[in-house]
Amino acid sequence: MSDNTPHGFDDKPDRLFDDYLDGKSDISQLYRQSRSRTLPDAIANKVLARARRELTAQPDAPGAAAAATVKTFRPDLQHRQGGDSTSINKSIYKSKVQPWAWALAASVLFAVAVYWTLPDLGSQISDSATRLARNENSEVGMTNRPPVKIADQTPGRANTADQDSVADSGEQVAQQQPSLAYLDSPSELTPPLRHNEPMVKQPSQAPVLAAPATKNTLPGSKPIPNNPPLAVAVPGTAEHSVAGHNPAPAINQTPPAMVADGDTDSTGKTQDNTPPSPAILAQPAQSSQRQPQASVAQATVNETPDSPNSEADDNADYSLNWMDQLALRAPQSDHVTQPTASHLAPDKWLEKIIQLHRQRQFKEAAADLAAFRKLYPHYHLPQWLQEAYPAPRQ
Amino acid sequence: MTTLALVQPTTIRRQAGFSTGSAPGSLSSAMHNDVNDETLMLRYQRGDGAAFDVLFHRYKDAIFRYLQRQCSHSMAEEVFQDVWMNLVQARHQFRIDGSSRFVTYLYRIAHNRLMDYFRQNSVQDRVFSSRDDDMDQFPSATPTLPDRALDTQRKVDLLLDLIDRLPADQRQAFLLREEGGLGIQEIADVTGVSRETAKSRLRYAFARLRDGMGEMT
Numbered sequence: 145m146s147d148n149t150p151h152g153f154d155d156k157p158d159r160l161f162d163d164y165l166d167g168k169s170d171i172s173q174l175y176r177q178s179r180s181r182t183l184p185d186a187i188a189n190k191v192l193a194r195a196r197r198e199l200t201a202q203p204d205a206p207g208a209a210a211a212a213t214v215k216t217f218r219p220d221l222q223h224r225q226g227g228d229s230t231s232i233n234k235s236i237y238k239s240k241v242q243p244w245a246w247a248l249a250a251s252v253l254f255a256v257a258v259y260w261t262l263p264d265l266g267s268q269i270s271d272s273a274t275r276l277a278r279n280e281n282s283e284v285g286m287t288n289r290p291p292v293k294i295a296d297q298t299p300g301r302a303n304t305a306d307q308d309s310v311a312d313s314g315e316q317v318a319q320q321q322p323s324l325a326y327l328d329s330p331s332e333l334t335p336p337l338r339h340n341e342p343m344v345k346q347p348s349q350a351p352v353l354a355a356p357a358t359k360n361t362l363p364g365s366k367p368i369p370n371n372p373p374l375a376v377a378v379p380g381t382a383e384h385s386v387a388g389h390n391p392a393p394a395i396n397q398t399p400p401a402m403v404a405d406g407d408t409d410s411t412g413k414t415q416d417n418t419p420p421s422p423a424i425l426a427q428p429a430q431s432s433q434r435q436p437q438a439s440v441a442q443a444t445v446n447e448t449p450d451s452p453n454s455e456a457d458d459n460a461d462y463s464l465n466w467m468d469q470l471a472l473r474a475p476q477s478d479h480v481t482q483p484t485a486s487h488l489a490p491d492k493w494l495e496k497i498i499q500l501h502r503q504r505q506f507k508e509a510a511a512d513l514a515a516f517r518k519l520y521p522h523y524h525l526p527q528w529l530q531e532a533y534p535a536p537r538q
Numbered sequence: 539m540t541t542l543a544l545v546q547p548t549t550i551r552r553q554a555g556f557s558t559g560s561a562p563g564s565l566s567s568a569m570h571n572d573v574n575d576e577t578l579m580l581r582y583q584r585g586d587g588a589a590f591d592v593l594f595h596r597y598k599d600a601i602f603r604y605l606q607r608q609c610s611h612s613m614a615e616e617v618f619q620d621v622w623m624n625l626v627q628a629r630h631q632f633r634i635d636g637s638s639r640f641v642t643y644l645y646r647i648a649h650n651r652l653m654d655y656f657r658q659n660s661v662q663d664r665v666f667s668s669r670d671d672d673m674d675q676f677p678s679a680t681p682t683l684p685d686r687a688l689d690t691q692r693k694v695d696l697l698l699d700l701i702d703r704l705p706a707d708q709r710q711a712f713l714l715r716e717e718g719g720l721g722i723q724e725i726a727d728v729t730g731v732s733r734e735t736a737k738s739r740l741r742y743a744f745a746r747l748r749d750g751m752g753e754m755t
Contacts, residue, residue, distance in 0.1 A: 165722070171697065171747050175716050183602040187615050191622045192594060198626045199587050295668050343682040 483510060488522050501532065509533070575640035583629050588624070594622065597641070601648055604717045607701060608652060608709065617655050621648045645718045646728045649710070700750040709741035711736055 163169050485496045494517055500509035514531045516523070573581075573589075581589035601621060605614040611749045624647050632643055649737060671732070684738055707729070726736035 159740050160748065161744055169744070171744065171751065172716060174690070174697050174751075176688055177700075178698055179599070179603065181601045182616070184615075187602075187618065188594070188598055190593065191619055192597075194619075194623060195590055195594070196587055196627045197584060198623070199582075199590070517614055 212476070247454070486515055486519065490523055494523070497528065498526075501529070540544060552640070576634050578630050579629070579640050579643075580634070583625070584631065593640070597644055598622075600717045601644065604645070604648060604713050607698075607713050607717075609655070613655065613659075617648070617651050620651050624651060639724070641718055642720065642724045642727060643715060645720065645724075647729050649714075656692050697747065697751060703750075704743050708739045708746070711739040712743040712747070715740055726727060 157535065164172060295319045395468075488496065493512070497509050497512045497516060500506075501510060510533050514536075515530070517535055547720070573592070575593060578589040580592050582593065598618075602614060602618050605617050605621075608614075609617065621644075625644060628647075701712065704712065710729060711725050714725045718724075720728065720735045722740065723733050725740065726733045729736060730737075
């Protein structure tokens, strides 16, 4: 052998290597004869058993699927089948629902919930907006005289005017919201509209005029500085309060001069003989600087005997209920926690009393309610409020 | 001088697979005997357990010898089970692309598992000492042998001893060639080296064995 290379390789070993690669080497033949060692059968059986067990445990195997079927519908054969039932049952009870199906179902449910919730939200938002506008304009009305809403009230048409104002208020919300918002009587405001309730004005009802501020006072009467809108008694017709919401006033034969002059006496006494009427609730708007007695005196009207008291009661009850609901929905604010709100209109005052009650300020609510009862002894209070704060017996 | 029969590479591969027995005499196993390895592996992927039996009986002894020539007997048994369990668990990763063969896939698993065992146990087995260049320490066959008329068994024992003394890389290349019937490129793929490196390793291994065995041709 010639050692021409560092490893002693020359052409002859290379040829031998090529022969080895072609399987012509003696070493390969000799090595094949050395394959006497074989794998022990124990190890072979062990590997085969593990492989079969591993294969059976997989759900994609045909045998595993058959076993799963048997174990699903023939639980009595489960012991005969053997094997790993846990993994098989996991594959059986694996959810077949795709993730996108869950997302679609959730979206549909959300859309349905929004569809049924939005109308209520819309009504609540409109109520809150109206009430907020009222609060703002009531504060503005202390200095600026708002227009007066004169209701042409004729006998037997009290409710029609009321309804007309209610129906008309929907149109005025968009056009003349400040003047509408000034009207403190809750019955003048549009009650919370029900869902899909059309806002249609009835043509047979008497028109409600929104008089300019310069025509606020009675003809010949003295203009009262910072005077709130007064109830105007139209000659020849039944005098009524601002929006005609007092079809059954409790005070009779009150001189108009007293109203014009803002006389504050004798109102409480004259009211003693009159039955408590919820129509007082619809008293005209009051200036914040005006005494409650004067406001009661201003609400004095000449009422015809055939006034539909029953319908007025219904309207008053409805207004009261609505007011209660509004008070319950009203957001709680800090300025309403003032102990005395006698400068407000009775309905606003009552709202604040209710809010005090809601805020668990029972002492303040009781004190305010006692003062309220003194000033407005015949004001119709909610039943629950009467029960919560019973009037002291005289 | 011993005359050895010349065999074809295909014969070598078939002997590497079938020389140690076949699957048990079940009907399904008999039906799989004439099917190539790749088809059997695909059938096994679809859950045909009989295909795995055929594959296992084709290569179990070759794999075991491949492992046993490089480590101790106990370690070879442990690695052997891991190799086949790896094949079972990773059967869905087997793909037929190009010239890849199942035997290459199987020996790659065996090689990787063996390297993992060496790495985990930090043990270089009895013949895994770094003696790449100590050709002088190889036993000289010629002086110890009385003459060239040795029987085959003694030559086989000598060859096995020479194989044990081969460097690890060269021994791996030689065993992959002889036990698995792999070509140079397949050896390179299994061991993760270039084709030239694999060829060089195999060439050095053959040279050392030939030098150790003496002039047999």
